[in-house]
Amino acid sequence: MTKQLNEQLNIEMKKSQDTSQELHNYSQTLEEKIKERTVDLENIHLDLKNKQTNLVLAHEIAGLIPWDWNIKDRKITLTDKLNRTHLKNSDLHRAKLLSLIHPDDLEHFKTEMRLHLRGLTERFEATYRVKQYDDKWYWVHDIGSVILRDPRSKRPLHMVGIRRDIHQERQDQERLKLTASVLQQAAEGIIILDEDFKYIEINPFFEQITGFKREQIIGKHIFDITENYKARQRSNHNQIITQIMQNGIYDGDVTEKFLSGKKTAIRFHINAVKDEQNRTINYIGIISDLTEQKLQEQRLSYLENYDKLTDLPNRLYYHDQLHQYLMSQKDSIQQLAIIRLNIDRFRPINEYLSNRGGDELLRQFSQRLRLVTSEAFIVAHLNSDNFAIVYEVSHIRPSINEHCERITKALHTPFNLDDQEQFITVSMGVSFYPEHGRQIDYLNNCAELALFEAKRLGGNTVKIYSNEMSRVVDESNQLERELRHAIHNDELIVHYQPKVYFENHKIQGFEVLVRWQHPTKGLIPPNIFIPIAEQTSLISEIGQIVIDKTAQQIQIWKSMGYEDIRVSFNVAAQQLHRGNLLNTIDTAINKYHISGQNLELELTESTLLENSHAMKKTLEEISKRDIQISLDDFGTGYSSLSYLTDFPIDILKIDKSFVSKIGQPKQEAIISAIVTMGQAMGMTIVAEGIETAEQLNFLNNLNCHLAQGYLFSKPLTETDATKFLKMNSA
Known part of the structure; x- marks a missing residue:
């Protein structure tokens, strides 16, 4: 019996030992599993922390500010720009937020939020202005979504979202709109070219200058829309391109005939646009239409250089042209005849006709004089009834006599003034270059002295300056020196x-x-x-x-x-x-x-x-x-x-x-x-x-x-x- 009990006891002890060993083994396995799980949890936590950090960083980079609205508990969690979390009563915050929204944007904000909370939109999205700490309005863009609703009533319980500061972006957009408006409304042609001088953008005024529509120009080379078949034109265009490429700028006046048929004087100003590596990426040009300016310059030049009454060059233009001509003829053997012409008895004629009639006489006289002196170098109206004519002549005296006779004959035909015939005669004084001198004033004085002599003799005659008249000139010159x-x-x-x-x-x-x-x-x-x-x-x-x-x-x-x-x-x-x-x-x-x-x-x-x-x-x-x-x-x-x-x-x-x-x-x-x-x-x-x-x-x-x-x-x-x-x- 005892033996049997001992055997039974040994068996139980063996079982106990086996059980203890199994428990020990299980305990070791469990500890290892726990350690492994702990490491996994730590890794998961670290990964979540990294992801959260990355998310915060992404939000910061993107300018996003997260918010979390627990509608049920009436709490809202906000994260500011310093990544600080604030827990606020949502009712109080909502009331304050509504007071900070721009009055013009408030209704839009409330409408969008109401629609989403009722489940009528997939998400809440609104762009509006809020007042910041400096009392200035800033643009923001909110996106949010309800993430939890009551299963039965479908009432919103929880909502999350992000806010993005878009103020700078909005300002940039406004500036772009303003720039585009300026581009569209500018009273000058504006062009943008790529690095190969091909059009990528133009404004309406450039269309007006060229006579082409935008779609006809975009993609073409800068001078493809102008006549470019003449060697001189190609050379001019190549010079412009070369100067732009070398200097990064061109500024000059050119006259272009566009393939549309328009011929226009333009001021061409173009600049290269560089990137950070100083590589040319674009060219921007401003094209001014000079047509009206050129016409105005011509009108001003006419008013400055021509007599309005007679449509002939005036005294200033006469002297300037004669001076330039004589300067260019310093070493030439070319001879000139300078004629000073005066209407005999013009003063009493003018008084008889009245000023209006006298002006009409001068107009008709000038027209006839211009026709009969078509070979002259210049015909000018100096003042009143005084005119000047300059001829280039070879056989000077015989030739000038013929010219004067032709003038006299043409002017002897009566003038029709208010249905009345008016007869006139003229006197002329002539001096020769270089025979009588090489200075303009001296030559004019000689011609005037000859004219004075012709008038002294009764008019209706031609006198050529002679040496007998030089005494008067010499005395005049001496007096000038003494003066x-x-x-x-x-x-x-x-x-x-x-x-x-x-x-x-x-x-x-x-x-x-x-x-x-x-x-x-x-x-x-x-x-x-x-x-x-x-x-x-x-x-x-x-x-x-x-x-x-x-x-x-x-x-x-x-x-x-x-x-x-x-x-x-x-x-x-x-x-x-x-x-x-x-x-x-x-x-x-x-x-x-x-x-x-x-x-x-x-x-x-x-x-x-x-x-x-x-x-x-x-x-x-x-x-x-x-x-x-x-x-x-x-x-x-x-x-x-x-x-x-x-x-x-x-x-x-x-x-x-x-x-x-x-x-x-x-x-x-x-x-x-x-x-x-x-x-x-x-x-x-x-x-x-x-x-x-x-x-x-x-x-x-x-x-x-x-x-x-x-x-x-x-x-x-x-x-x-x-x-x-x-x-x-x-």
Whole structure:
């Protein structure tokens, strides 16, 4: 029994040992499994962490901000730009969010959210503006989706989404729209080319310039749409391409004939566009249509160089063309004939026909002259009835005689003016290049002297300059040299002739008159040297001297208490044309601290003959300085009422040639008409050259304002003028 129990016990112990071993083995296996599972879990956790990090990084790179809305628990989780998580009450956050949405976008946001929460859209998506911390509006784009709904009611329980900041993108889009709008609406052609100079984009104005539609141009080479079959055109195009490739830029004016048939003057500006490696990737060009500009330049050139009345080149163009021609012919044996032509007795004819009829005569005369002088190098209208014709001639004298005879014959045929026949004759003076000289001014002077001789002989004739006339030229040249010396040696002096009020004979001011105190010839009057000065640039220098001396004397008189004294000075046409008169006046005013009201500028009718825009502008500028402008010797020249309306004239002077004939009924009628007209236009009337009481009384009865003449005083030196001022001041 005992043995049996022992055996049984051994068996049980064996089983127990086996069981223990199995448990031990199982425990070891379990521990290994747990270790393996732990490693797997750690790997999974690490992988999830890495994925989460990558997701956050991806969101950050993409500018995405995740959000999680637990609708059931009314909680919303937000992640800001610093990757910080915020848990907020969704109701409070929703109320705050709605207050930050732009009013114009709020309804759109609420509608899109409502539709999605009701299950009517697959996802919520809205683009809207929100106010940021700096109180500025920024564009954002939200995308979200409900991920959990109540199984029974289908009410939304949980929603997730992301927000993207698209403000910069939206601004870029707006800028692109603006750029596209500019491209479409630009008043210049704009082109974009690829690196091979093929069109990839153009704007509508370029279509207008070329006459082609966009689809006809895109893909073509830059010059494939222009005529390119002539060698010169191909060469020009190749030069442009070469310059662009070498310098990265081209800027120039070209005239292109496009295959559409349009021929256009264009300004071509093109630049290369480089990438970061400085490789050319595109070319951008701006093409300006110069057609209107060229037409405007032609119109301006015409106005500058041609006489509007006769449609002939004017004096400036004549001198410029003749100068250029003579410069090009320095070493040539070519001979020229310079003809100065004048209509005989034009002044009385013009007065008889009236200005309108006189203008029509000049128009018809010019047309006929142009036809009969088709072989001439140039035919010009210098002024009034003065014309110039230049011929290139071989056998000079016989040839020019034939030309002059042909001109005379053509102009002898009567002109039809208002159904009336008007006969005219002409006088001509001729000088030859190089026989009589090589300088333009000298040749013109010779022709003018010959013309003067022809007129002196009664007109209707042709005179060729001869050596007998050279004495006059030599004397003129000698006088010019002495005058230049006089200017530099301060030999020019000024005298002052008083102007007084008719009513009380008290002084109003003076007219300054220039004199030449020659060291050997004594006092030379202006009628001797002023014509010489006007033919040269000396008149401007003399004008500067007179204005400076006048302003200096005004300063002296003002210092003596004569604040309102006014002194008038004469201005020649050249002073107005040369453009430095304003500067001279301004310099004198500032230098001597005087006012423009102390000055008065006197012009003659002949000065206003070239009724130019530039002259009018200069006179208007002078008037703006409170300097009064006086029209001298009105009625003695080519009088025109247009002078009084076109120019800022303040004062009308009755010339002494009229005053001296007071007592003659016709002359008195003319004076009365001039005074009445001037007064009606609000002008001050000045009568000059008064020498007798009879003249004074007649003019006083016409209510003239100011008197000037030897009856009151001759022109005075500065000292004597000051004495007169003291004795006759109001």
